Amino acid sequence: MNANLNSIRAKLEIRPGRLFIGGQWLDWDGARFDQINPNDNQIIGTFAEAGQRGVDLAVAAARHAFDDGPWPTLPAQDRKRILQPIIERIYELEAELATLQTLDNGMPYSFSRHSRASGKSCADILDHHAGWCDKITGETFPRHSSSSNLQYLTYRDPVGVVGAILAWNVPLNMFAIKVGPALASGCTVVLKPSEYTNLAVTRLVEIFAESDLPPGVVNFVTGGAETGAALAGHPGVDKVTFTGSAAVGERIVSVSGANMKRLSLELGGKxxxxxxxxxxxxxxxxxxxxxxxxxxxxxxxxxxxxxxxxxxxxxxxxxxxxxxxxxxxxxxxxxxxxxxxxxxxxxxxxxxxxxxxxxxxxxxxxxxxxxxxxxxxxxxxxxxxxxxxxxxxxxxxxxxxxxxxxxxxxxxxxxxxxxxxxxxxxxxxLxxxxxxxxxxxxxxxxxxxxxxxxxxxxxxxxxxxxxGGVKRSGLGREGGWASIDAFTEIKTVAINLDG
Incomplete structure (x- = not known):
């Protein structure tokens, strides 16, 4: 048994995991599972298995926040002002986040603290995407025909409720890559980390929970395959963004057709x-x-x-x-x-x-x-x-x-x-x-x-x-403008200038 690991665990006072739904932390009364530390195969914490019931609650909260809440229609400057203090708080807590990530997956702390997988990198990614808030624009098009005097222009609307399912290997970066562009675009999110790595993502959600973000914009569920499948196939989810194995990605594709979910899938590689x-x-x-x-x-x-x-x-x-x-x-x-x-x-x-x-x-x-x-x-x-x-x-x-x-x-x-x-x-x-x-x-x-x-x-x-990848390595792209494109829908508006 690793005495140093146990000492660090004790100092962090890891509590039983909860769900964050509609702006409230819920002490889950359903099934739970143990997270095992790969460095010594000891139990590091117990977390809620949200399952279909928990996912239903989270999606309903995200659906309400999108359909009736202010976030999708909030002025871009206001959206950015809400996100910026969250980003600054992540910078402040980057050392704690690095510690939690190392406890999650055994990544050497030197990498968790100072590499592109660090808490600082997480904040950098969120900061980049927050910068898009007031730069998401449409286009105008020249008059196409003399038979009508129609002016065409486009808007980019947020895609809707996003189900974000994270991989376990770089949970801090995974969180930022998926949540950042979703929020910048005006979407609401139901987030599920890998069942192997819940600690660092839980802390990130706590930071978001302490912010001025409206209730239901970010929701957090934990669990294994059952919970992931419930989120990926939920009829109230408009888009799924997933990083993981090609086999799971294929299953997500197969269930997405029921309501034509938009997909961003970063899958395996060789x-x-x-x-x-x-x-x-x-x-x-x-x-x-x-x-x-x-x-x-x-x-x-x-x-x-x-x-x-x-x-x-x-x-x-x-x-x-x-x-x-x-x-x-x-x-x-x-x-x-x-x-x-x-x-x-x-x-x-x-x-x-x-x-x-x-x-x-x-x-x-x-x-x-x-x-x-x-x-x-x-x-x-x-x-x-x-x-x-x-x-x-x-x-x-x-x-x-x-x-x-x-x-x-x-x-x-x-x-x-x-x-x-x-x-x-x-x-x-890939x-x-x-x-x-x-x-x-x-x-x-x-x-x-x-x-x-x-x-x-x-x-x-x-x-x-x-x-992102081609062939069996996935669908779509993450990063830069490609992320904003993936979390928005183009709406074309035609205006008859003669009537």
Missing amino acids: SAGIVFPEARSVASAATTMMGLCSTFLSGQVCTTPSRALVHRSIFDEFVHHASEQVKQVRFGDPFDPATTSAPIISRAQVERIRNLIDSGIEQGARLAFGGEECDDIPGGGNWIAPALFLDVDPGMRIAREEFFGPVLCAIPFDSEEEAIRLANDSEYG AGCIFTTDIAQGMRVARSIRTGAIGINGYASVANAPM
């Missing part, structure tokens, strides 16, 4: 990182790609490049530097500055990753290093040693299915055309990266790969640029 001989540094490319799989969230990020496509002439050099990188990995107490990596989120996910690793070995791939469970870490927890597969056939499961864990598959190629073909040979298309100093080559390859985002010699998602 991203490719392509390393050409023209790369500035093979060592840097190998360290970057292996590091994304082995440190921070240990590969539990949908944009992580889990397929390394490496030119045959530099393949051995790449493998050498990848093996050197993992020597720097340190597991353990997430509040210890020496810890580099997060545990796997659950025992079920450990079993899934191990099953995929075993399938790779059975199908003939060679495990160069790693892949074993690490059961000697003080405090226990869910740990898998970072792994690199060689001799990988593109048809193997390990080359096609998402690990969402610390595993990289290295595949050699001989030509640019082959690299493009291998990168596109996937049912996913992200990717290219390492080359030949900018013409980089642009040529980037344009040829079917993916929602790709970086040349570096990549990171930011609040003011769109992010």
Whole structure:
């Protein structure tokens, strides 16, 4: 048992989880569930399983706030003035939020506090979207025909009640990416965090609850699959925004047709990182790609490049530097500055990753290093040693299915055309990266790969640029104007100037 974790838990005085509906905190009288800390598999808190009843109450509150409340029609300046103190409060509490996020999913505190997954980043994202409040505009159109004197113009109306279902890996950022543009656009929200990570999001909702936001604009339910399904399929919800697995995304698509819900879905990925001989540094490319799989969230990020496509002439050099990188990995107490990596989120996910690793070995791939469970870490927890597969056939499961864990598959190629073909040979298309100093080559390859985002010699998602996938990686985009577009509907108004 980790004494430091228990000490931090005690100081925070974690209370039984409640629901926030219609501006009020509700002590839930229904079913509850335990949240387990992945660092030591100890219970960290108990939370309400809202289920259909809780979701019905939350959607009714959001529906009332949208249909009858002031938020959708509030002047843009007033909406922004309400949001700005909330953002400033999040900046003030960023250290506490980082602590809660680390308790949630085991992310090393150094990353939770200082990376793009931090409380500061959460506030930055909300601040960016709040800036759109008074910049959401329509268009006017020139007279089209002499047969009538009609003036056409468009407005952007908020889409309505939004069901926001968050992933567990970066809950602070997930909250901001979904709630920020929804509120800036004039929507109301019913928010559900992952059942694995409720602490940080609960604290964010408490900050919103203490603000001047009208009742029912933000509502908060907790729970597992039953609650998520109730929210995704609810007839009172106009839009669902979800980040998570492709399998769950497909189920959301299947139930959304009943009332033609609008959807924003960021789903899985099997991203490719392509390393050409023209790369500035093979060592840097190998360290970057292996590091994304082995440190921070240990590969539990949908944009992580889990397929390394490496030119045959530099393949051995790449493998050498990848093996050197993992020597720097340190597991353990997430509040210890020496810890580099997060545990796997659950025992079920450990079993899934191990099953995929075993399938790779059975199908003939060679495990160069790693892949074993690490059961000697003080405090226990869910740990898998970072792994690199060689001799990988593109048809193997390990080359096609998402690990969402610390595993990289290295595949050699001989030509640019082959690299493009291998990168596109996937049912996913979320992200990717290219390492080359030949900018013409980089642009040529980037344009040829079917993916929602790709970086040349570096990549990171930011609040003011769109992010999302193609193929099985999702629908829609999040970030910048694309987010506002996703939470608004275009209304066309025609005015007869002759009558």
